Amino acid sequence: MSQDINILVVDDVAQNLVAMQALLARDGIRVITASSGPEALEILLVHEVALALVDVQMPLMDGFELAELIRGSARTRAVPLIFLTAAATEAKTTFRGYEAGAVDFLYKPVDPAALKSKVNVFVELHAKEKQLSRQLEELRQALHMNEMFAAVLGHDLRNPLSSIMMGAEAIRLVSDNPQITASADRIRSSGDRMMKMIGQLLDVTRIRSDGIRLNLQPKSYVDIGRKIAGELAHGRPDKRIDIESRGNCEGMVDGDRLEQIFSNLIGNALQHGEPGAPVQVGIDGSAQRSIVVEVRNGGVVPESVRPYLFEPFRAGVMQRHPSEGLGLGLYIVKHFVDAHGGKVELHSSQEEGTAIRIAMPR
Known part of the structure; x- marks a missing residue:
């Protein structure tokens, strides 16, 4: 069963948090709320979020300051930020917001349809990113298993193959029968070819796993x-x-x-x-x-x-x-x-x- 995708809403007004939770929460989406910048940072240390909706005008730490702290952490710098503000559109404010890492601005009162549409885009992007991450991990594990299999197979095949080749050489030395010596030559030739294939498999395994160490x-x-x-x-x-x-x-x-x-x-x-x-x-x-x-x-x-x-x-x-x-x-x-x-x-x-x-x- 897949986990819910988290959306963080940061606003110092309790009614706004309740309204956002009612508007955005649904099956598969969990809305996490914070009433201040420090509380939002604590949440981000614990939870992975697909999107953060941040109010610009908050006491103690405004939305821009919070955004700078979010961008300053390796764990959270990739979280998309949408600023919510009641202020009129000003070039200076907009510039500071985008400089702090915002991907968009929404002005209060927020249009519910526009907000849902934007949130859905980031939720879908996050879901696809998680799916790709899982697939890449599965492919990495499968490749690792294949390389381990090739290495073990190549190593374990060498000993019995060497015995076969030595046996063929012994038969060739002790027998004067042309048919027997011809068969022994074919066994030896096939063994040489198999030994070369095993060596190549081991080389490829080393190349892909540990790299090449030169002497x-x-x-x-x-x-x-x-x-x-x-x-x-x-x-x-x-x-x-x-x-x-x-x-x-x-x-x-x-x-x-x-x-x-x-x-x-x-x-x-x-x-x-x-x-x-x-x-x-x-x-x-x-x-x-x-x-x-x-x-x-x-x-x-x-x-x-x-x-x-x-x-x-x-x-x-x-x-x-x-x-x-x-x-x-x-x-x-x-x-x-x-x-x-x-x-x-x-x-x-x-x-x-x-x-x-x-x-x-x-």
Whole structure:
């Protein structure tokens, strides 16, 4: 059951408070009254209100002074204020009222229809704000649960998967039967792909939950690039990976993250490149303040795909075989590059093929 929405009425005349309560109170709306500014401030410390109707002319603390105190508190500064006054319209008074934070003025005797109409607007706005707040909280909790689930799932899957892969390798070593060794190779290949997916899920969970913590050390981009290229080439003997470098390619970088960047970029190029076309990796350290890495392959990224290329779980928009991955590789690359203060760009054309270029601060 939803709670009533509170409206605060502040007036030093008791009859006016009774009249306002009779006029505005209805199902779903609770009218809270205060006969002075200090009493109104005490109420605002306890109750959340959608709107405050404040009389301007009150003893001890007038409506403008009360409004300034309300605006000075983080808890109450967002409360809409409508001033009620019996004074004739004066530019000076109106200016001071709006300066104090008023959203409107109503002059006594108040038109009941106009007052109800204005109050209804703020009541509806408050109700929608509360609804949106609840929905955002529900979404936040759901996202948190999803991230926890992905982290636990990824962690708990690694141990049995490692056992499966070790078993497949043992079978391959002890058997001379071609059919058995072929089956063991398929198990190992599938296990490698699953391990990569689990690693990507854990990376995404860390990115969205805790952020990325970098361990910066002097590293050679060329050494790391050649290491990853060698590992990937071993699993894809039908593909060629060419690496070229120039200049000083050493910089302060998180080596583990850089390995993942190279692995995702080169792996993506191997997976999506044109058959027979080599994957070209260029590492340019000729600039004083930055190191540029470019991974190029044959083929063109469709125009419709480019806006989503670095978003998560977009495997289906680009892959010929969606089972090949989760579509997290380039999303992870972008976040790792961003964490280092670098930039990542896509260049794709019929003439030059597709290249993903990252520029990292040295």
